[in-house]
Amino acid sequence: MTERLLMIPGPIEMDPAVLAALARKTISHVDPGFIETFGRALERVRGVFLAPSAQPFVVAGTGTLAMELAAQSLVEPGDAVLVVDTGVFSERMASLLERIGANVTRFSPPLGSGPDLGELERALASGMFRAVTVTHVDTSTGVRAPVREVAALARAHGVISIVDGVCSVGGEELRQDAWGVDVALTASQKALGTPPGLAVLALSANAMERYRARKQRVPSLYLDLGEWLPIMQAYEARKPAYFATPAVNLVSALDVSLGQLLLEGMDVRVARHARMADAFRAGIAALGLSLVAQQGAQSSTISAIYFPAGVDGSLVPAIREEGVVVAGGLLAAIKAQYFRVGHMGLTGASEILTTLAAIERALARVGAKVELGVAVAAAQRTLTNR
């Protein structure tokens, strides 16, 4: 088999129609056809984020750029920011905030758990924080944080909420308007199902107001959302505009992909992700393997799985040899003890079963004790409710 199934937490398997948009002739960024495409893509971002009242932004760059755009635009030197720390990407947020000169406090639940909401409320009620950041799904641990509750607490105490949804938007439930999330951000290559290269954000009216109330200018031009605002407004109004050249083909691919997401319907899509994650985890449990994320904090988009006793990182290339690409560990403290499987985007029953079967054969290949078929059977039972 030459084509391996890509089951890492981004980039993911892409729909051929999305890839076809990349191969089309690159047109002018102010061509009426592209203005229509970009305008529609921005409207679709509102749909996917369930944020009709928010201001969408699509900027060339990765998820990390989306994090920087949010942080640089909304946080000023000396601002106190509470970072809910559930893994590597929360730590990345903390470190980029520190580079701005923010006064960062890490709120660190035990490994594998989400934050204790009572403690979090006490911290936010102190009145000292300007913003709270939370990683919806931390890709290094597979931990899903209770974004709805965190956003509600932030709103109640006048604190801006910044949600890193890079590994969640398009796979996990996110209702930005209804939940009062101030900033939600993601990147193209994860559950949005578009090749890497686009940062996607939506800011609430409250967040835009906070931006306008800044004391100092954003020190970076590219990272100043205020520079991008008239551009996004122009495209949505179907008018030409230029600040920095948009990634024409990627935006076209994003438009196709977001159209597919909305056609499936966000609720249906979120339910499908939950069902596939359940089936996958049933298979993993049947193999006697355990997850980094605790029950109740397990995401629908990615699973982080401890190696069984006697098995090491050689399992990852062994799974690849069996036709499926999965990812190694990422969180420094346990890096050599686990691997990660993304199950988002197009993932359906076939991909789940193919992946579990490859894990079974790879376990056998590295000499682990494994009863072939148990993971597949357990997933099949979940998929058929038997």
Ligand SMILES: *Cc1c(COP(=O)(O)O)cnc(C)c1O
């Ligand atoms: C992947 C990821 C990022 C970083 O995105 P890049 O596109 O690699 O820069 C940030 N946060 C989370 C939760 C992620 O999963």
